[in-house]
Amino acid sequence: xxxxxxxxxxxxxxxxxxxxxxxxxxxxxLAPYWASRGDLRMMVEIxxxxxLAQMWSLLAGYGGLVSVxxxxxxxxxxxxxxxxxxxGGVNPILALVLAGVITxxxxxxxxxxxxxxxxxxxxxxxxxIAEVFRLGFAQVSAxxxxxxxxxxxxxxxxxxxSRSGREHLVYWIALAIALGSILMVFLLxxxxxxxxxxxxxxxxxxxxxxxxxxxxxxxxxxVAAAGMTGLVGALxxxxxxxxxxxxxxxxxxWTALVIFIVVIGGIGSIEGxxxxxxxxxxxxxxxxxxxxxxLIVLGGIAVATMLxxxxxxxxxxxxxxxxxxxxxGRRLITEKD
Amino acid sequence: xxxxxxxxxxGLIQSGVAGAAxxxxxxxxxxxxxxxGMIKIGxxxxxxxxxxxxxxxxxxxxEGINAAFADGIEIDGSTYGVEVIVKDSQSNPNRAAxxxxxxxxxxxxxxxxxxxxxxxxNPVSDQCEINGVPCISTxxxxxxxFFTRGGNPAEGFEYTYHFFWGLEDVISVFTExxxxxxxxxxxxxxxxxxxxxxxxxxxxxxFPKPLAAQGFELTDPGRYQNLSDDFSAQIxxxxxxxxxxxxxxxxxxxxxxxxxxxxxxxxxxKVASMGKALxxxxxxxxxxxxGQNLSSEVWWTPTHPFSSSISGQSAKDVADxxxxxxxxxxxxxxxxxxALFEVAADALKRSGDxxxxxxxxxxxxxxxxxxxxxxxxxxxxxxxxxxxxxLVGGQWRLGGDFKYDMVxxxxxxxxxxxxxxxxxxxx
Numbered sequence: 001x002x003x004x005x006x007x008x009x010x011x012x013x014x015x016x017x018x019x020x021x022x023x024x025x026x027x028x029x030l031a032p033y034w035a036s037r038g039d040l041r042m043m044v045e046i047x048x049x050x051x052l053a054q055m056w057s058l059l060a061g062y063g064g065l066v067s068v069x070x071x072x073x074x075x076x077x078x079x080x081x082x083x084x085x086x087x088g089g090v091n092p093i094l095a096l097v098l099a100g101v102i103t104x105x106x107x108x109x110x111x112x113x114x115x116x117x118x119x120x121x122x123x124x125x126x127x128x129i130a131e132v133f134r135l136g137f138a139q140v141s142a143x144x145x146x147x148x149x150x151x152x153x154x155x156x157x158x159x160x161x162s163r164s165g166r167e168h169l170v171y172w173i174a175l176a177i178a179l180g181s182i183l184m185v186f187l188l189x190x191x192x193x194x195x196x197x198x199x200x201x202x203x204x205x206x207x208x209x210x211x212x213x214x215x216x217x218x219x220x221x222x223v224a225a226a227g228m229t230g231l232v233g234a235l236x237x238x239x240x241x242x243x244x245x246x247x248x249x250x251x252x253x254w255t256a257l258v259i260f261i262v263v264i265g266g267i268g269s270i271e272g273x274x275x276x277x278x279x280x281x282x283x284x285x286x287x288x289x290x291x292x293x294x295l296i297v298l299g300g301i302a303v304a305t306m307l308x309x310x311x312x313x314x315x316x317x318x319x320x321x322x323x324x325x326x327x328x329g330r331r332l333i334t335e336k337d
Numbered sequence: 338x339x340x341x342x343x344x345x346x347x348g349l350i351q352s353g354v355a356g357a358a359x360x361x362x363x364x365x366x367x368x369x370x371x372x373x374g375m376i377k378i379g380x381x382x383x384x385x386x387x388x389x390x391x392x393x394x395x396x397x398x399x400e401g402i403n404a405a406f407a408d409g410i411e412i413d414g415s416t417y418g419v420e421v422i423v424k425d426s427q428s429n430p431n432r433a434a435x436x437x438x439x440x441x442x443x444x445x446x447x448x449x450x451x452x453x454x455x456x457x458x459n460p461v462s463d464q465c466e467i468n469g470v471p472c473i474s475t476x477x478x479x480x481x482x483f484f485t486r487g488g489n490p491a492e493g494f495e496y497t498y499h500f501f502w503g504l505e506d507v508i509s510v511f512t513e514x515x516x517x518x519x520x521x522x523x524x525x526x527x528x529x530x531x532x533x534x535x536x537x538x539x540x541x542x543x544f545p546k547p548l549a550a551q552g553f554e555l556t557d558p559g560r561y562q563n564l565s566d567d568f569s570a571q572i573x574x575x576x577x578x579x580x581x582x583x584x585x586x587x588x589x590x591x592x593x594x595x596x597x598x599x600x601x602x603x604x605x606x607k608v609a610s611m612g613k614a615l616x617x618x619x620x621x622x623x624x625x626x627x628g629q630n631l632s633s634e635v636w637w638t639p640t641h642p643f644s645s646s647i648s649g650q651s652a653k654d655v656a657d658x659x660x661x662x663x664x665x666x667x668x669x670x671x672x673x674x675x676a677l678f679e680v681a682a683d684a685l686k687r688s689g690d691x692x693x694x695x696x697x698x699x700x701x702x703x704x705x706x707x708x709x710x711x712x713x714x715x716x717x718x719x720x721x722x723x724x725x726x727x728l729v730g731g732q733w734r735l736g737g738d739f740k741y742d743m744v745x746x747x748x749x750x751x752x753x754x755x756x757x758x759x760x761x762x763x764x
Contacts, residue, residue: 038443138530139530146529147536150459150463239438240435247431
């Protein structure tokens with residue numbers, strides 16, 4: 001009795017998801033014409049958290065790089081935006097892109113340091129690096145030192161003439177960044193780097209013995225994620241209008257909440273962070289005014305998820321119905337002759 | 338999938354607000370009976386987190402404000418209901434910016450009020466300035482509010498206003514207190530690397546210049562990070578300079594650490610005048626009996642000779658009411674939280690049309706009134722958009738209804754505020 005088999009990437013579910021996804025993206029792109037100003041702002045926030053979550057999920061879920069120091073790059077991106085726009089006279093939109101590039105460049109030497117550590121030591125090491133960044137920027141008096149600085153109103157106005165023009169432009173940039181982050185993870189995973197990363201995720205030692213260049217792969221992913229995170233950081237502080245070391249390098253806002261989103265959504269998938277970010281914002285809308293109880297509820301949910309559904313909500317869904325919305329995996333279809 | 342969340346969001350907010358009104362004490366809504374419109378005032382304050390002490394009295398103040406506005410306020414012959422929407426900054430400047438934007442864009446507030454430290458007032462003021470919503474802030478010295486927001490004394494800001502005292506006042510009050518005790522005029526300074534510490538320690542605008550001018554010799558060992566656990570370097574610097582006075586602007590846990598270590602290492606200054614750290618009785622109580630005669634800036638006490646323009650209550654009435662309602666000792670932010678709404682109501686009444694941001698802003702700019710914390714006038718401040726309130730100095734003394742009482746011991750700049758006792762050296 002012989003078996004024949006085929007390797008399948010896209011499934012019916014993923015093709016349907018693609019169609020629905022395109023419709024959703026079109027709807028979202030038109031949001032300035034149907035949503036209120038408050039909704040637009042909220043969606044910008046959702047988009048940047050989604051991008052941060054995709055990056056963290058890429059690092060931890062595929063690269064095995066559990067970083068608790070991503071706020072280093074969020075803060076760096078934010079500060080670069082302020083420095084370039086306020087002192088360099090660079091157009092804020094161009095500064096946004098440059099901030100991402102500079103952050104990626106800074107991530108290269110950072111990676112050399114951080115990669116000397118592995119596992120839990122790596123996690124703590126990245127946090128330490130972020131603290132060094134925070135303390136470093138607190139010493140730069142031109143950027144306000146420990147007090148921080150505000151983005152001058154004239155610079156904000158230089159983005160676009162009218163207030164709605166400004167808000168719409170920022171919205172589209174945020175949407176592009178969110179989609180860009182999803183696309184980046186998707187393309188990375190479809191490439192040969194993705195295969196290498198999946199192998200590293202499953203067993204670093206085994207993959208290395210099979211000839212996977214683990215160091216180079218992880219290095220590349222780390223730097224790419226840092227660049228994207230820096231770009232998101234610049235966008236965040238373009239929205240906040242004010243930066244200070246404590247706000248820019250906040251471990252709670254830019255890493256702990258992002259880990260929460262990825263953990264409840266489902267780590268190591270593209271769908272997980274999308275679901276996680278939706279759940280997080282629903283919770284926040286309902287519970288943010290409960291004071292300390294809000295944080296206790298978030299913590300409780302995270303603990304319960306880790307205990308009872310370690311692969312998050314998406315893990316439960318994909319286990320039950322065996323679906324993948326993004327065709328990044330491979331499945332073996334066997335037929336008996 | 339993403340789209341459906343944004344659509345259900347409206348419904349969620351509504352049910353959330355309804356739920357919050359039942360469950361929590363954070364949402365205060367009061368409808369007037371006969372009304373021609375509704376005025377929404379957004380209020381951002383640090384209800385939770387390390388700054389929560391500042392917001393402790395908010396619920397009590399809002400109860401009084403809501404009662405006073407229960408029948409609405411009359412503006413140009415029309416009666417408007419008043420709704421105060423409260424948001425918690427969680428003591429986080431990022432969150433403060435977010436909730437301010439929510440109040441502006443979702444709730445469409447007509448006026449914003451914000452209180453408690455530059456970490457809260459500045460991000461909220463920035464959001465209001467760029468969105469063109471009038472904003473009143475307080476409880477942050479005016480320099481960190483004005484200068485770190487990029488304020489230009491020639492231009493000022495368009496929509497944001499601030500009332501509080503400034504560094505020049507705290508310097509004047511501290512040196513007045515130090516002059517009343519026999520010392521060698523050697524001062525040790527503890528300035529952290531944060532919004533307040535950088536402003537206080539600034540060589541041009543901070544303590545160093547005026548102290549030198551008055552013959553005090555300042556030893557400043559440099560900026561330290563908040564939440565330090567070792568002040569040995571500072572203590573030995575002060576011992577070497579035999580500083581009999583110690584000053585600075587520390588956060589409460591750092592002062593507790595510093596003071597305990599100073600005792601252990603045998604450093605016993607005659608005067609300790611510390612900004613920010615000693616505002617709340619709970620911090621002093623935590624020191625046991627070692628809190629006796631520590632001194633602090635005093636922005637408001639029940640003995641301040643002012644009364645509310647809304648309720649007519651005296652400062653003492655407001656403070657006593659708080660103690661009666663909560664069983665807790667009065668704290669300084671109580672008066673300022675109340676005064677925020679006094680300034681707000683006054684500007685709204687004079688605006689002619691409270692729904693027009695620019696008219697409210699114009700009315701705000703012309704503010705000239707008396708509040709429970711003293712006169713507020715945005716025409717004659719040290720820089721545009723700022724009004725200064727009087728500042729005195731005081732010492733914590735054991736005894737009275739609570740473990741420690743705040744006694745005013747220096748009133749040179751505000752002689753209307755009665756002295757409660759003489760300045761004493763720490764024994």
